[in-house]
């Protein structure tokens with residue numbers, strides 16, 4: 668269980684993701700969490716810089732997909748701004764949403780990277796399917812109340828992982 672919480676890569680911001688390294692690892696598609704990864708929590712709009720960055724990824728032949736536990740209406744609104752397909756109500760860390768994302772991109776799970784801000788949803792779910800998981804710092808400290816609770820667990824998990832030399 669603990670091993671499944673260990674991200675393959677850790678970055679401060681989206682822009683720190685090393686795209687050439689992903690290519691070298693055979694990654695052809697990226698499944699992004701939405702809230703606090705691509706957009707601040709509960710924000711209705713994507714910022715222009717992120718949009719440019721996403722377009723640049725697509726131009727580099729990466730397939731993209733959003734995987735969010737949030738509802739369809741909100742996820743669709745953001746996905747449409749970016750022209751990126753999406754899986755809403757993904758029930759992360761369940762594997763089904765990530766599997767669906769891989770299918771949407773027509774890729775095998777091991778050629779997909781997952782980018783997200785939460786160990787217990789994004790990283791755990793991606794690792795369970797053998798995807799390359801990238802943990803990014805959350806964009807804001809504002810979060811869903813349920814997330815605030817799992818953040819405490821996340822802190823504890825990070826502590827244990829560090830003490831046991833896994834992080």
Ligand SMILES: [Mg+2]
Pocket residue numbers: 700701702703704783784785
């Ligand atoms: Mg998130």
